[in-house]
Amino acid sequence: MPTNLPPEARAKWIKVMEARSPEEKIRALQEFISAVPKHKGTEKLLYWARRRLRELREEIEDKKKKRSGSRGPTFFIEKEGAAQAVMVGEPNSGKTLLLSRLTNVRVEIVDYPFSTQAPKPGMLFVRDVPIQIVDTPSIVFSGEGPKWTSRVLGLARNADALMLVIDMSRNPVVQLKRALERLEEYGILLRKPKAHVGIERTSSGGINVIVNGKIVDGSIEDVKKMLRDYRIHHAIVRIFGEALLEDIEATVLGARSYKPSIIVANKMDLQEARENFYKLVETKEFNGLNMVPVSAKTGENLSQLGFKLVEVLELIRVYTKQPGGEVARTPLVLRRGATVMDVAKSIHSEIAKNFKYARVWGKSVRLDGERVGSEHVVEDGDIVEIHAKA
Ligand SMILES: Nc1nc2c(ncn2[C@@H]2O[C@H](COP(=O)(O)OP(=O)(O)O)[C@@H](O)[C@H]2O)c(=O)[nH]1
Ligand SMILES: [Mg+2]
Structure with a gap:
């Protein structure tokens, strides 16, 4: 990813960000592409921009199809439950069988490649988390x-989250290597990069740069200037690890991002699978990936897969209770780091507004029923009782 794109290119990018319809976006992207100088340093960016262009064209085609009433497969799945995890993999890796084993969906396994034609959702319950x-x-x-x-x-x-399903009876090292490359071309990183940059647009307050690490080749002033070139005037920028200015620019461009992921090493019931799994684990290049060996056929380790999903998604369960009342049977599902105020907000905005204090039972407190304020961070399994002004 290049840094220091010429000002014309940055100005064109602003147009892309501001475009509303896919048609407008396509036009803006084309102009952006022609404003980017072509050399080694911009290869990846151009690849990414052209790919985005292709996706937009497909989106338009899709809409046309729908309007004309033809019923091709639709590729949008409404999110339901606490989180959505998408399975991706090569033909016959076992995705469809996994769906039927993990969820309530009953599907016919048809034994020829590319037999699944459209995405299909099902619900998995891990403890109480859907x-x-x-x-x-x-x-x-x-x-x-x-x-x-x-x-x-x-x-x-x-x-x-992403579940990359791999057939362990075929050379999994080669499969996984290619998969990682392909996904990265599409801007999907399965591991947190050494440097991580988050940009949160705000409505006021100027540009705030919080550095938990360092900017290798520039200063905070350089970051602010780059953002202003993209006409971003109010934002909180968080930098973790050793970031280059180009990492920050890549984030502005939305070109690649980390996706919580699991490598689902499937078909562990087959002969060569166990040995192949060791090969995967021992390959240095795959360090830091979450690998879960399973068999969709025998059901081996499928519950572990669920627990791992909850872990990578950083989901926690919090049980609410009214003062003097019973503990709720079904939990609120929140992200790790959530506070008592987040709990209050997910119950009701009025409760959040009139919040006085809370009592908490569980891992996040030392005493049962400890009294805490709104900023208290809750943990998995906590029971929270909120006291609000009447
Ligand atoms: N032995 C074995 N076969 C499996 C396993 N998972 C899937 N299969 C078989 O592999 C073939 C392809 O499975 P399918 O779910 O259709 O794969 P998809 O193309 O990824 O959706 C089917 O014959 C499945 O029965 C597994 O864990 N072990
Ligand atoms: Mg399938």
Whole structure:
């Protein structure tokens, strides 16, 4: 990813961000592409911009199809439950069987490649946490692949988590290497990069840069100037690790981002699978990936897969209770780091507004029923009783 794009290119990018309709976005993107100088340093950016262009064209085509009443498969799955996890993988890796094993969905396994034609959701309950699992048409990780490839990867990019399903009876090292490359081309990173940049647009307050690490090749002033070039005037920028200015620019451009992910090492019941799994684990390049060995056929380790999903999604359960009342049976599902105020807000905005204090039982407090303020951070399994002004 290049840094220091010429001002013309940045100005064009602003147009892309501001475009409302896909048609407008396409025009703006085309202009952006022609304003970007072509050299080694911009290769990835251009690749990414052209891919985005392709996706937008497909989106328009899709809409036309719908209007004309033809009923091709639709690639949008409404999110339900606490989070959405999309399964992606090559033909016959076992995605569809996994969906039927993990969720309430009953599907017919038809034994020919590319038999799944449209994405399909089902609900998995991990303890009390509902997680939507989405099965998708198979793609391949080397070469061109089927025409729905960018749609499937678009679904994955939009999901809360990605499950990369791998057939462990075939050379998994090669499969996984290619898969990682392919996903990265699509802007999906399965591991947190060494440097992580978050940009949160705000409505006022100027640009605030919080550095938990360092900016390797510039200063906070350089970051502010770059954002202003993109006409971002109010934002909180958080930098973790050792970030280059180009990492920050890549974030502005939305070109790649980390997606909580699991490598689902499937078909562990088959002969060569166990040895192959060790090969995966021992490959240095795969350090830091979450790998879960399972068998969709025998059901081996499927519950572990659920727990791992909750873990990578950073979901926690909080049980509410009214003063003098019973503990709720079903939990609120929140993200790790949530506060008592987040709990109050998910109960009711009035309760949040009239919040006085809360009592908490569980891991986040030392005493049962300890009295805490709104900023108190809750933990998985906590019971929270909120006291509000009447
Ligand atoms: N032995 C074994 N076969 C499996 C497993 N998971 C899926 N299969 C089989 O692999 C074939 C492809 O499965 P399917 O779910 O359709 O794969 P998809 O193309 O990724 O959706 C089917 O014959 C499944 O029964 C597994 O864990 N072990
Ligand atoms: Mg399938």
